[in-house]
Amino acid sequence: MAQRWQPVEWKFEPANSHENAYGDELLTATFEHESGTTHEVSGFRYGDGTVRVRFAPPSQGRWTWETHSTDPELRESGTFEATTNRTETALHEHGYLVADERTLRHADGTPFFWLGDTAWSASTRATPEEWADYLDHRAELGYNVVQVNALAQHDASIPHDRLPFGADWEMDSPDPEYFEALDGLVAMAHDRGIVPALVALWFDYVPGANASWDYVYADRHPMTAAQARRLGRYLGARYGAYGTVWLVSGDSEFDEESLQVYRAAAEGLRDACTHPPLTVHQPGGQVTPAIANDEDWLHFHMYQSGHSTDLTGPRSQAHSTRTLDPPRPVLNGEPPYEDMYNRDPDERIDRRTVRAAGWVSVLAGANAGLTYGALGIWNWHREGDAFEAGEDRWGKSATWREALEFRGAEDYARLREILDGFAFDSLEPRPELLVTDESGVEAAVLADALLVYAVDGHRLTLRDPPTVDFFEWVDPGTGARRDAEVERQGDDVRVSPAPFDGDGLLVGRR
Template sequence: MRFLLLIVVSLVFLEFTSSRLLGDDVGKWDRWEHSFTASDKTPESADVSVTLTSPSGKIFQRRTFWDGGRTWKVRFKPDEIGIWKFSTSSDAYYSGLSNQSGNFRCVQNTGQTIFQQHGPIEVSTNGRYLQHADGTPFFWLADTAWNGALLSDEKDWDSYLSDRQAKHFTAIQLVTTQWRTAYKNQEGQVAYEGREAIQIHPEFFKRLDARIDAVNQHNLLAAPVMLWALGDESYTPGKLPTDQAIKLAKYIEARYGGNDVLWFLGGDENYSGQRAEHWKAIGKAVFANRHHAPVTLHPQGMQWHFDSFTNEKWLDVLIYQSGHGDSDAALSWIHSGPPSKLWQNDPPRPIINSEPPYEGHIAYNSKKPHPAYNVRRAAYWSLLNAPTAGVSYGAHGVWSWETKPNTPQNHGGSGIANPWNEAINLPGSTDMGYLARLFTSLDWWKLRPANDVVKSPNGKQRPAEHISAARSDNGNLFVAYLPVGGEVVLDTSKIARVKNFFWFDPRTGKRNAADAKRPGQFQAPDQQDWVLVGEAN
């Protein structure tokens, strides 16, 4: 009896010891976090890396980040079930940080978010769109809340995210430091101080942790801008000296690399000349030769400076900003500009308009607020001018997180914005939900520009009346956007497998059968904007 009791006690002790050595279990694709305690004399700039080895022997490198006091942390998202090993290394010896090692166990994930079920976001194997780690296509429909994570409280942030989740948005664009429209966060904190030798403030980022975690918990991808570039150098991280910009970007990547993110390395920048070299150096230092979430650059309006970045392997996605104009030139740039002409260049990358006109924002040319129609028109054109990957939306008052009617800071020409909790109800946001429901009901990732299918109108119409069209390579799916209704005549020989057509109302989300007057000839229900969809069955 004593012998049996000894065996039981030994097994319990071994199980307890094993669990202590392994630490808490972490679900596949969940965030693993480990803390290290340094000696009192460790500088906050201590450069400590963690090497992680998967059960199958794959090697991953992660950086630690200083979390204040004597605490350093590492965050990582494991992608294999089994026992993982980790060990630390550093450029100099730091007691409590250097030469540390351990294990943890990755188990089956039982979480309910799309990221827990399908994995983090990556670029598809053909380079044309985003997908989850398990291969499930990810349709990018981002809302713009540049100031949201900085100026909101937790309750308001949750209310906002719940609204966007209900309207079928899939991502949130946000800024992670002080910038031209928010010199400080709601509590008066800044992400860093200084210029030639910056001091990073962990307390600022501890507050941001909860906001970015909440984004993911609402089934939304976080799209953080690491280094906004437009504005006075006193509050613009993108204008820090290159070495200090690298330091700040490394910190942000280390802190949020365990979340579900797509990185905007730079924001509102002209990526040409010497500025291009500045950003290449940052991108390589932060992302080259290591596993990371997809990375992009957010440029200034109606600019395309990506030719000099063609061979930058760390740059995964091409983001552009069509901007807030409404002139003929601005409209033509969206449907017939560089994205429509250069998408075939190698290597293939997803192409996304991350800043079409914001709803309610004063248009540059007419000086009138952009209505929902302008927003819809830009969104559908943007989805069809290159291989479909997604599009972003912005509401004036939400992007700058106004709490009362106000003109956003340093944006005098944009007009008075409504408070964010009113601006979330602008009709264009609901229209974006209809857009998402339409495209996610189709094999949208197979669409390629196909304006040659449209025989009439013949391309001589005004820029505002341009019909954009796309089809799948095998010809069994067709989508066309008619901004002013009317008649369209199609070359059905180029979509021979398409047999059934319907009209989609982008204002209500309703579908109606589309009957051809003659083969390939369709008349929209009225002179408003409509989407014509053709399928094989």
Template sequence: MKSLLTLLLIHSTIFFSAAQQLKISGNGRYIESQDGKPFLWIGDTAWELFHKLSREEASEYLETRARQGFTVIQAVVLAENDGLRIPNAYGDLPLIGLSPEKPNERYFMHVDFIVNKAASLGLYIAMLPTWADKVPSNRPEPGPVVFNRHNASSFGEFLGNRYKKQPVIWILGGDRDVQDQEVFEIWKAMALGLKKGDGGRHLITYHPAGESSSSYWFHNEDWLDFNMYQSGHAHHYMPVYQFAEEDWLKKPAKPFIDGEPAYEDIPVRFWVYMDWNEPAKKKKILDKQGLVKDKSYFPEGFFTDYDVRVHAYWNFLSGACGYTYGNNAVWQMFKKNNAFSIPALTDWKEALTRPGAEDMQYLKKLFELRPFSKLVPDQSIIYGKNPRDSTHIRSAKAEDGSFFIVYLPIGGPVKINMKKISGRLITAWWYNPRNGKAEKIIKTTKEDIQEFISPGAGKGNDWVLVLDDRNARLKTLEM
């Protein structure tokens, strides 16, 4: 009975309505539904979702992320971890004879199941047709390279047609820059193939290598609907706002998103320390289940939930229309006693409820309460010195001046230039990004410069200051 039900679910297709179809807003700054409702991208990097998980496991993963407030799941069809030669959980490879022109129906039935399950939970799948190691690049491993202009177009058309009636967003690339004109043309051919297959129903972007943006190569391409940058895993307090500032100024205006910031629980600059040629070293660092037991091997430490929040709020208040979370165990769907790409602290199931993932619901809560679609980045709100380091404060205002949002990564005092907020009577309140609660309400009369002091301060004690024009009658949270 269970297997019959599974087969029925695989073959049932959950079609998305015209209202669910996404488009770019008129001002080119955010994504919205066809009925004009702003779409808040709260994503997760589940790169190996199609490749590694069974249907039961995938359902558990998706149900958890839906509960946590995620709206987008980023997953790869032809996966990074040798996805062309290592089969999925059911023993199926995606391509017959490594040919993009011969997709394996059984493999794609499994992809169908996951896409349908996500749709039933109100989640969009941001689908990468392939990881970029299957396209020529300066980092081809593990590959193999199988794409050229012709079969990239046909594979794109196949995918576009198969998922044209489902809530999908296309992401080309996969952690690679574009090395030459031929590679550029391959990605363009795949993009045009996707558009031909789905009739232009779905949005398209490109996921580049670390510390770069799709805008560098593709901004003026008509098929690129919004930009994606990867701020990467190089250090704490990555100045993600620099990528945002550059993409904000580009013409024509296109929305942008940090599609791969520092993952929770990943070692800082892991690639510098990933030398496993000595078995004794590996045995010292990892336990019998393949988990990291000696954290000191990575002297720069691991990214935490605090890093996740810092990068998330810095991105949003710099004009981004969304943010993608990631966890080191989850992206690779690491299972104990199995192979890994980057050593993990937990398996993927334990990692699902790590603090950074749970914090995403509070991020969503704030930017639905004070709509992100109305925000314009404005650093002149901050009065006085504002170094671009761990203390950097980020600020944005509503276009009509009805509210300000200011993020303090270490809390403490902040002086605010009040001239740009509308109205004379102001309500100020502190939002705790660690639990989603309002901590203190202050009612004041507007002055030119006013100082506010957060309820707490120090590393890991970050706060969001919200200032409202009382005449705007905006909703506030109960303390």
């Protein structure tokens, strides 16, 4: 018996060992629901020599399956019944993610606001016990995505506890123990209703993908397009059944040469998965370039506003990305990370900066979601570790457990909680509502509300705003609410300053 939206695994014994079978398409499996709907997924080679298939049935009822292979020992068929999922999370109740014109949604159409956290380096470093503590903490706050590098993160704290292709970086021979450990991390996130968002190929595996770093794995072990396609197919077959979302690239500056490698990885992922939302993770300050935007496998946009107190980036990148054609959902997948250097060793990025960048991003048009990050967690730092690749650039690191308690993560959880009270999928940026154009002040309208964020909570004048029933100020750092005093001047509305220190969110409720 299977459960809807829970992976089921089948294990097959091949006729021979299929030496170097990592890249071979040994097996595909077709699953047909009693309604006639069919899905096809790829098999993958497991470390013990078996070939395995993972599939998460999206519907209740009777399913039949059949495998296809040139190896007669891998050709089998069968049936099973899928029941309602007994895990009480939105992911298991409403299903895996799809992208429409401006919104990420569950399979049943329920809007999904991406509240992610950044744990790029957990794949090579986190123990199961550490990972459980981390996930439980984030799930309790309401986080529903975790962004992790499927391979080794080049600027992680060291030493790595495990490596995807072994110490000799044999790119055609994945290390079985590494991917079995990654199996566990992905499954633990899925079990808690947290979507795994895995990076397939950070820039350091693709020659020429980012010229600003001089230490990259690609210098020694460049990945070809054929290897990237093989890796994509392998990752998709192994992790697609967990509802994984794929960041095909990481911090990559696309050109025609590197795009060939990333396209191959994306096609491998797409061919192997049942539910494969795909995006690219851009370097700081950049929007999706035209050559990547033209790719038919791209489902949504993820920009990185970068690690600075300057709030013009989160706004301008959201605005620019929303102008791309065709329209796709937009989210800020890397705002300023808490406790990182602000491009200056004498100043760290604080909680208020992180919070402001989040609200500015969302109201400027990145309403599909937001990802928090903290120095200490993304590099998975422990006491006594070295942070050689990043300390000069980003600062001396807290441990991941210390960083887990940084308060900025609570602010992003509060942001999601506030937006969940409205039709956030209907959000449209409306900068023209503001009489003055100021950095750190953003306005947006929703089907049931008007929202204005002001980084210093000052008096606002709104130009001919839509009719609302009443205005209130919300403290984004505490959630406290106070009625706002308003004065109408013709078509304009003047609103009193926020009645608390710091930033404020003006809410007009309909």
